[in-house]
Structures are given as structure tokens and as C-alpha cells.
Amino acid sequence: MSDPLRIALAGLGTVGTGVIELLETNRSTIERRAGRALQIVAVNARDRTRDRGVDLSPFAWVDDMQAMAARADVDVVLELVGGSDGPALTLARAALDEGKAFVTANKAMIAHHGLSLAEQAALRGVPLKFEAAVAGGIPVVKGLREGAAANRIERIYGILNGTCNYILSEMERTGADFDAMLAEAQAKGFAEADPTFDIEGVDAAHKLAILSAIGFGARVDFANVDATGIGEVRAADITQAGTLGYVVRLVGIASIDESDGTPALLQRVRPCLVARGHPLAAVTGPTNAVVAEGNFSGRLLFQGAGAGAGPTASAVVADLIDIARGDLGAPFSVPVEELETFPPADPGNRIGRDYIRFTVTDRPGVLAEITAAMRDAEVSIESLIQRGRDHEGGEVLVAMVTHEGPERCVTKALELLDGSPSLTAPPLVMPILKD
Ligand SMILES: NC(=O)c1ccc[n+]([C@@H]2O[C@H](COP(=O)([O-])OP(=O)(O)OC[C@H]3O[C@@H](n4cnc5c(N)ncnc54)[C@H](OP(=O)(O)O)[C@@H]3O)[C@@H](O)[C@H]2O)c1
Known part of the structure; x- marks a missing residue:
């Protein structure tokens, strides 16, 4: 068996500790599938003293996160800190600069800086991977990049934010209004203390921008995702929709519009009415689901947990396994220099x-x-x-x-x-x- 893949892990929160637990629990399965061991060698977070419920003693503690990138005993830098800019981005740039493989679950960073990071990765000939950045545990990046690679994708849409889906499906179940269900979602841990990014559709927009890049071979264009959240949806709307045979879901939709002669990219996040018989109508609670329509595959439905320690760690470790196997595929499915620039479609x-x-x-x-x-x-x-x-x-x-x-x-x-x-x-x- 080859040498172990040596990993530096930045961020020991929900996902970071989930990754440590998963690598420990499924060690032998992972080793057999990867063809080599996956070994964390160094870790970093803000607070060294905090009990995180996992054993950190086998790993070197690094006080300066950025120093991880230059370590000679590291093959992959794994960023599970968060934030579109700041220390996460500095670490990403430093790691790729050093010729290390880079893995992240950070949708905000990939939506804003994924293109320049992919350019840097291509220049250095190293992998950049972000399966967990879209829909948590659902292998939709892999599904589109690999499983559906033979298809022209006609449309991608889905429920990309578990917080909003929880709130909307609970409004439907209980008849309560938005504010009450947001408070309940926060109490149950399905919504952050500051839920702005979730309820205003920004988080779903980050994921949609990444999905459309992969699906359509487009340059990531987060700035032109037109997002409206769920704050204006009332219980009465959900009742009304129900009377008409629909449920309300926050849906991110991306498609290529050729009606003006030039292909243009439509990217939108909107609360939508979804017919009761449609697969997305059955997606309730914090679950995510993505539909991709391929010209030969037909409708593909990816569904599962969009967040949480276990599911997100599962996606992160899948990326590590790919790297251990030597997968050097283009992050956005075609080489970054060949990604197309589409103008935004006229809605x-x-x-x-x-x-x-x-x-x-x-x-x-x-x-x-x-x-x-x-x-x-x-x-x-x-x-x-x-x-x-x-x-x-x-x-x-x-x-x-x-x-x-x-x-x-x-x-x-x-x-x-x-x-x-x-x-x-x-x-x-x-x-x-x-x-
Ligand atoms: N949670 C999910 O279900 C989920 C799902 C999909 C994707 N993601 C993405 O995964 C990433 C991590 O999310 P998470 O939920 O695990 O976050 P989290 O629980 O808040 O953990 C963040 C970690 O980063 C560390 N950190 C934050 N700022 C830092 C700084 N300036 N310097 C050094 N360390 C710093 C924190 O250190 P301390 O612990 O010492 O404070 C903490 O260990 C984010 O990009 C998120 O969007 C999360």
C-alpha cells in the first residue's frame, strides 16, 4: 500500500470534528477504498483549550493556521473554518501556492473565489475539491461532474437550504407564521442565531452558482444570482397554495435561456409553488434535494441531508479519498480556462x-x-x-x-x-x- 495521505485540518467545529470521527470510525473501509491511509497530521482552531469531544492528542496543534500550508509533512490542506474571505481564503491561496491539494466545505468562498482558486490549482497541477460546499452530504458535485458527465444539462434546480425548507414545511404542517417557525428552527438548531444568509436566500444562491458552473460549464457567476428569500411568505400563502394543490418551497433554479438568440444564464432563488406530485414537494424538514435534467439521462434526483456533522463529513472525506486515489479532475467539470462566460438572462x-x-x-x-x-x-x-x-x-x-x-x-x-x-x-x- 502507498504512503498515507497526510492532511492538515483547519477548523474543529461541527464539520471538522465530524471528519475526525468519521476517519476514525470508518478507518479500514476508507483505507481499502482509497488504497492508502488518510492521516490527519496537524490541526488548528481558535481555542486550543476547548473540549471538542474528540481525541486531538494524535495530531500536532498548530497555533498559526496559515503555517499549515507550508508544512513539509502535509499533502492536503482541509479548510473547515468558513467565511468567503479572511483566514479561509488566505489559507486556500497559501496552500495552492505551496502545491498542496485543497479541500473545503466553504460554499461562500467557492461562490466568490472558486474561479481564481481553480486557476491557481490548475497552474500548480493540484486538486481543488468542494463536494461538501453544495447540499452537505449529497454527492451532487460528483454526480454532475462524473455520473452525468455525458449529458448536456438542460436545467438544474433544487431545495438548497435546509433552514428555509424546515421553516416552510413546518409552516405548512402547523399553520403557524414565519416568525414563530423561525424561532422554533433556532431553538432546535436548524437555524443559526443570525439566520440572514439562510432566510434571504444567499446561502442557496452560493450553492446554485457552484451548481450552474458545474452543470453548464459556465464561469461561476454568483453576482448574477437573483435571490429572494422566504421572509415575506405568510401562513395564508401556504394555505392558499395548498387549496390549489401546491406546497411552497425555496427553490434555486438555473437554466440556459436562448430566446434572445445568444445563450444566457438564468440563476434564481425564489419561494416557488411546487405541485404536490412533484418529487420536491415530498422534501420536508432540513433535507436538501437537487434535480438535474440531462438530455440523455432524463431527470436525476439527488436527495439527502444538506447539513450536519456526519453527512457533511461524509462529503469531505469522499473528496479526500478521491485525492488519495490520484483524481485530478477539473473542479468545475471542464478546465477552468474553458469555462464559458454567459451573460445573465433577462428574467x-x-x-x-x-x-x-x-x-x-x-x-x-x-x-x-x-x-x-x-x-x-x-x-x-x-x-x-x-x-x-x-x-x-x-x-x-x-x-x-x-x-x-x-x-x-x-x-x-x-x-x-x-x-x-x-x-x-x-x-x-x-x-x-x-x-
Ligand atoms: N455545519 C454544517 O452542517 C455545514 C454543512 C455544509 C458546509 N458547511 C461549511 O463548513 C464550514 C465549517 O462549518 P462548521 O459548521 O463546522 O463551523 P463551526 O462549527 O463554526 O466551526 C468553525 C471552526 O473554525 C474555527 N475558526 C473560526 N474562525 C477562525 C479563525 N479566525 N482562526 C482559526 N480558526 C477559526 C473555529 O474555532 P473554535 O472552535 O476554536 O472557535 C471552529 O473550530 C463552513 O464553511 C460551512 O459553511 C457546514
Whole structure:
């Protein structure tokens, strides 16, 4: 058997300690599959004194994280610290500069700096791997890079944030509103103390940018992911969607739009209505799921735990095993210099159906005003439901579903209604996911 693969591990939090535990528990299985031992030689975190529930005594403690990159006894630097910039990025650059393989679970860093890191890795001829950065334990990066490699990918979409999925599916189950379910998610450890990145769709946008790069051979373009989170979704929307046969899920969607003649990349994160029979509708709680549609494979569904110590460690160690086996594949499935630059697609080109919810004052003529705006913008209404008034003269919800049509018409209708004294809040638009 060859020499062990020697690993320097930065970050001993949820994922870092999960990796130590997994390497210990599955040592012989991993060794047989990798063809050599995977051996942590050095570790680092901020607080050396903290009891982390794992035995750190076999490893050298390194006080300066950045010093790990230059160690002669290290083949791979594993970054499990987090943050798009700061010490994680400095470590990544230093490690690749030293000609070390680099593995990370850091979606924020890969979404922002993945291209330049891939360029650096290519220059040095070393692997850069980030399976755990997208959908935690689900092997979707590998699935797209390898399993689906023979296909032209038509569309990629999925539930990419477990916190949002937990909140939405619990709102559906209990009938409670967003704030109550966010508080419950925090109490149960499914949401961070500061959940902004999750609920505003930024975390899902990071993952979508990485997935579309791999799926479409595109240069990572996080800046052009158009993300809306779930903060405006009300219990009443979920009830309304349910009446119509749908559930609400936060979905990241990426596709190539050729309707203007030049291929353009559409990347969006939106709360969407998902038909009850669709596989994503059955994905509840903190689970993630990704669908990739290949031109020969058809619909591929990847589903599993999107976070947590065990599942995320499983993805990280899969990358280490690949490196131990000598896999030098391009991080984004084609060599970084061959990744294509796509302009962002005009979302107005999208042909689809939408759920639109208005909150309006309870007075005569409001419905007529809304339907007139729809008519003038050429939006065809499939169904319209007015929810009973909360109290005399109070706020009323008007929800509608449109027939299939260009999204630019819906945008125009909302522009016509913008500033109307009849609306008590900006309307909420949720696309209906196409099968
Ligand atoms: N948690 C998940 O389920 C999950 C899933 C997928 C991907 N990820 C990604 O995996 C990475 C790690 O996540 P995590 O949940 O394991 O985070 P975590 O529990 O907060 O652990 C972070 C670790 O990094 C160390 N650290 C933070 N700042 C540091 C600094 N300036 N210098 C040295 N060490 C520093 C911390 O040290 P101390 O312990 O001493 O404070 C801690 O050990 C992140 O990129 C995250 O996005 C996590």
C-alpha cells in the first residue's frame, strides 16, 4: 500500500470534528477504498483549550493556521473554518501556492473565489475539491461532474437550504407564521442565531452558482444570482397554495435561456409553488434535494441531508479519498480556462405561471383595479381568490394564479399597480415550478 495521505485540518467545529470521527470510525473501509491511509497530521482552531469531544492528542496543534500550508509533512490542506474571505481564503491561496491539494466545505468562498482558486490549482497541477460546499452530504458535485458527465444539462434546480425548507414545511404542517417557525428552527438548531444568509436566500444562491458552473460549464457567476428569500411568505400563502394543490418551497433554479438568440444564464432563488406530485414537494424538514435534467439521462434526483456533522463529513472525506486515489479532475467539470462566460438572462423572457398575492384595503373597487392592471399588461388570470376580511375595514388578501405567459407581463402589471393606495404591502410573486 502507498504512503498515507497526510492532511492538515483547519477548523474543529461541527464539520471538522465530524471528519475526525468519521476517519476514525470508518478507518479500514476508507483505507481499502482509497488504497492508502488518510492521516490527519496537524490541526488548528481558535481555542486550543476547548473540549471538542474528540481525541486531538494524535495530531500536532498548530497555533498559526496559515503555517499549515507550508508544512513539509502535509499533502492536503482541509479548510473547515468558513467565511468567503479572511483566514479561509488566505489559507486556500497559501496552500495552492505551496502545491498542496485543497479541500473545503466553504460554499461562500467557492461562490466568490472558486474561479481564481481553480486557476491557481490548475497552474500548480493540484486538486481543488468542494463536494461538501453544495447540499452537505449529497454527492451532487460528483454526480454532475462524473455520473452525468455525458449529458448536456438542460436545467438544474433544487431545495438548497435546509433552514428555509424546515421553516416552510413546518409552516405548512402547523399553520403557524414565519416568525414563530423561525424561532422554533433556532431553538432546535436548524437555524443559526443570525439566520440572514439562510432566510434571504444567499446561502442557496452560493450553492446554485457552484451548481450552474458545474452543470453548464459556465464561469461561476454568483453576482448574477437573483435571490429572494422566504421572509415575506405568510401562513395564508401556504394555505392558499395548498387549496390549489401546491406546497411552497425555496427553490434555486438555473437554466440556459436562448430566446434572445445568444445563450444566457438564468440563476434564481425564489419561494416557488411546487405541485404536490412533484418529487420536491415530498422534501420536508432540513433535507436538501437537487434535480438535474440531462438530455440523455432524463431527470436525476439527488436527495439527502444538506447539513450536519456526519453527512457533511461524509462529503469531505469522499473528496479526500478521491485525492488519495490520484483524481485530478477539473473542479468545475471542464478546465477552468474553458469555462464559458454567459451573460445573465433577462428574467422577463421566462414563460411560466405565477402565484401573486396582494394585501389590499377592504374597500370597493380594489379587485377591479387589480384585474384592470392584469388586463392592461396582458396577464391572463387562471384563478383568483379573495380571503375573508380579518376585521371590518381591515386588510384583505387577494391571491391569484396566472395562466402561462411571459414574466415581463407580470412585472408590467405590478409596475402599473405600484404606488396604488389600495395595496397595503408590496405584492408577493411566487413562480409555479414547471414540471
Ligand atoms: N455545519 C454544517 O452542517 C455545514 C454543512 C455544509 C458546509 N458547511 C461549511 O463548513 C464550514 C465549517 O462549518 P462548521 O459548521 O463546522 O463551523 P463551526 O462549527 O463554526 O466551526 C468553525 C471552526 O473554525 C474555527 N475558526 C473560526 N474562525 C477562525 C479563525 N479566525 N482562526 C482559526 N480558526 C477559526 C473555529 O474555532 P473554535 O472552535 O476554536 O472557535 C471552529 O473550530 C463552513 O464553511 C460551512 O459553511 C457546514
